[in-house]
Amino acid sequence: MRRTRVLAVLLAALAGAVVLSVTVGAKTVPPGEVWQALTAPTGTENDIIVRSLRVPRTLIGVLAGVALGVAGALMQGHTRNPLADPGLLGVTQGAAFAMVASIILLGTSTLYTYIWFGLAGALVASAGVFALGMAGGRGGPTPVTLALAGTAVSAFLYALTSAIVLLDEQAMDVFRFWQAGSIAARGADAVWQVTPFVLAGLLLAAFNAPGLNALALGEDVARGLGQNVNRTRAVGVAAVTLLTGASVAACGSLSFVGLIVPHLVRPLSGADHRWLLPYSGLVGAALLLLADVIGRVVAPPGELEVGVVLALIGAPFFVALVRRRKPVRL
Amino acid sequence: MRLQAVDVTLGYGDRVVVDGLDLGIEAGTVTTIIGPNGCGKSTLLRALGRLLKPSGGQVLLDGKRIDRLPTREVARVLGVLPQAPSAPEGLTVADLVARGRHPHQTWYRQWSSSDADAVAEALAMTGLSDLADRPLEELSGGQRQRAWISMALAQGTDLLLLDEPTTFLDLAHQVEVLELVRSLHSSAGRTIVMVLHDLNLAARYTDRLVAMRDGRVVAAGTPHEVLTEELLRKVFDLEAKVIPDPVAGTPLVVPVGVRH
Numbered sequence: 001m002r003r004t005r006v007l008a009v010l011l012a013a014l015a016g017a018v019v020l021s022v023t024v025g026a027k028t029v030p031p032g033e034v035w036q037a038l039t040a041p042t043g044t045e046n047d048i049i050v051r052s053l054r055v056p057r058t059l060i061g062v063l064a065g066v067a068l069g070v071a072g073a074l075m076q077g078h079t080r081n082p083l084a085d086p087g088l089l090g091v092t093q094g095a096a097f098a099m100v101a102s103i104i105l106l107g108t109s110t111l112y113t114y115i116w117f118g119l120a121g122a123l124v125a126s127a128g129v130f131a132l133g134m135a136g137g138r139g140g141p142t143p144v145t146l147a148l149a150g151t152a153v154s155a156f157l158y159a160l161t162s163a164i165v166l167l168d169e170q171a172m173d174v175f176r177f178w179q180a181g182s183i184a185a186r187g188a189d190a191v192w193q194v195t196p197f198v199l200a201g202l203l204l205a206a207f208n209a210p211g212l213n214a215l216a217l218g219e220d221v222a223r224g225l226g227q228n229v230n231r232t233r234a235v236g237v238a239a240v241t242l243l244t245g246a247s248v249a250a251c252g253s254l255s256f257v258g259l260i261v262p263h264l265v266r267p268l269s270g271a272d273h274r275w276l277l278p279y280s281g282l283v284g285a286a287l288l289l290l291a292d293v294i295g296r297v298v299a300p301p302g303e304l305e306v307g308v309v310l311a312l313i314g315a316p317f318f319v320a321l322v323r324r325r326k327p328v329r330l
Numbered sequence: 331m332r333l334q335a336v337d338v339t340l341g342y343g344d345r346v347v348v349d350g351l352d353l354g355i356e357a358g359t360v361t362t363i364i365g366p367n368g369c370g371k372s373t374l375l376r377a378l379g380r381l382l383k384p385s386g387g388q389v390l391l392d393g394k395r396i397d398r399l400p401t402r403e404v405a406r407v408l409g410v411l412p413q414a415p416s417a418p419e420g421l422t423v424a425d426l427v428a429r430g431r432h433p434h435q436t437w438y439r440q441w442s443s444s445d446a447d448a449v450a451e452a453l454a455m456t457g458l459s460d461l462a463d464r465p466l467e468e469l470s471g472g473q474r475q476r477a478w479i480s481m482a483l484a485q486g487t488d489l490l491l492l493d494e495p496t497t498f499l500d501l502a503h504q505v506e507v508l509e510l511v512r513s514l515h516s517s518a519g520r521t522i523v524m525v526l527h528d529l530n531l532a533a534r535y536t537d538r539l540v541a542m543r544d545g546r547v548v549a550a551g552t553p554h555e556v557l558t559e560e561l562l563r564k565v566f567d568l569e570a571k572v573i574p575d576p577v578a579g580t581p582l583v584v585p586v587g588v589r590h
Binding site: 080207210213214216217218220221223224225226227228266270271272274 | 401406426
């Protein structure tokens with residue numbers, strides 16, 4: 001029952017963050033007018049701001065935050081490594097490489113097409129990492145072979161990406177923007193593009209939770225409990241790839257969310273992934289929106305990218321977290 | 331035979347640890363596998379519990395090939411506790427034991443009253459009811475080992491494989507765990523297979539001993555039949571006197587020295 005109450009509190013926190021995200025900005029729109037803009041728009045300036053800027057921005061923030069929070073918890077659970085982040089499988093660098101490659105090879109120029117390429121790059125990179133990790137271990141990929149393969153593939157793709165952006169100015173511009181991580185100016189299109197991937201990833205994550213609980217006791221114990229370890233791992237990797245791929249393609253590199261959120265949530269949820277995953281999703285979304293709101297007001301008249309804000313507030317916080325408690329063993 | 335290894339060859343990669351071994355485990359017995367380090371006893375136990383796939387031969391559970399049975403179905407009959415298992419931090423005893431119910435749960439039906447009953451019973455049998463809400467890392471080594479056994483009990487199987495359930499425990503806690511194993515056997519007729527290092531405790535708490543060396547079974551039978559001075563020489567290169575245990579009458583090994 002306590003866990004259901006915590007769930008309600010986290011939902012309320014997310015709702016509060018959503019309200020802040022649609023009202024606060026370069027121009028403050030009071031909640032009453034937001035409501036009016038949503039239900040009975042008359043074409044005023046506020047209506048346009050809310051409908052075409054704030055709402056898509058908020059929705060993308062929620063999608064990316066939920067996706068990264070859940071992906072981070074999955075990643076740390078599967079690798080039994082408290083420092084694992086969703087980018088560990090090469091997803092982030094795969095998306096970056098595919099996007100800049102599409103710019104110089106195919107002349108891609110709209111955000112709409114970047115996202116498809118980013119997603120495809122994320123999926124291919126993580127499939128490659130999984131295959132490499134499988135080849136290294138006997139009988140299936142282990143957390144160690146996956147992490148090694150992920151690091152190697154990420155480094156290789158990063159080198160390729162760097163080479164491309166040094167040669168091509170337009171690719172450099174896109175990459176710079178992408179690397180900072182932002183949920184601004186994405187538009188409603190981006191929301192519809194990534195939603196199916198996030199939903200599919202969340203479904204797989206929900207399906208993965210009980211198996212992950214068994215796997216948390218070690219592979220032999222999980223097998224003894226009748227869990228198919230390789231299938232559980234494959235489903236987990238697929239979920240992480242879909243969730244992270246969708247969010248990095250739409251918002252750029254924000255994987256810090258996935259690293260810190262599970263640590264915030266664990267004292268509330270305990271080691272049970274059936275609660276850890278939903279809590280992480282809610283906290284991830286709330287954190288991302290709040291960081292975005294801070295970025296909007298902290299440096300007027302300009303804005304600070306949410307990725308920068310997250311790193312600025314997140315890094316010291318993470319250091320404090322690590323210092324305060326002894327490192328968590330997973 | 332509850333569990334049978336038929337001409338199994340076991341190994342890791344190209345390294346063969348066990349070559350063409352036959353072994354049968356009879357229903358309702360406590361069997362202990364003994365042998366020097368690296369003789370393949372843990373490997374054999376893992377294969378019996380289908381944690382390791384044989385590269386040759388087969389393992390039969392109740393006469394059926396274990397690798398052809400759905401693993402979840404096997405998990406409702408056969409429980410395995412690997413050597414020195416580790417749990418995530420913060421996991422309570424009750425949560426750990428509840429995870430033993432995994433093979434009885436489906437994705438849409440996670441928890442039922444029969445799960446709750448099984449967990450309560452497993453906690454009571456291992457004397458952990460009062461510690462149910464304590465995190466695992468706050469328990470003593472013996473209590474923690476009992477918690478893992480409790481998880482295996484909650485699984486509700488009448489066949490249990492325990493790989494060195496007494497490692498890292500002091501003598502009193504070793505005895506405590508083995509008394510528990512014995513009571514699991516006598517109260518419900520469970521079939522239990524263990525790997526143990528302490529020969530004297532093995533002799534005391536076991537119906538059948540299986541002595542292995544270099545991936546082969548050297549002798550199998552009652553402790554009296556197996557634990558002889560000659561066998562200790564053959565299996566462990568150990569010069570020892572075997573006298574009757576003054577408490578239980580089972581063989582007691584008193585080492586003299588190692589033969590070179």
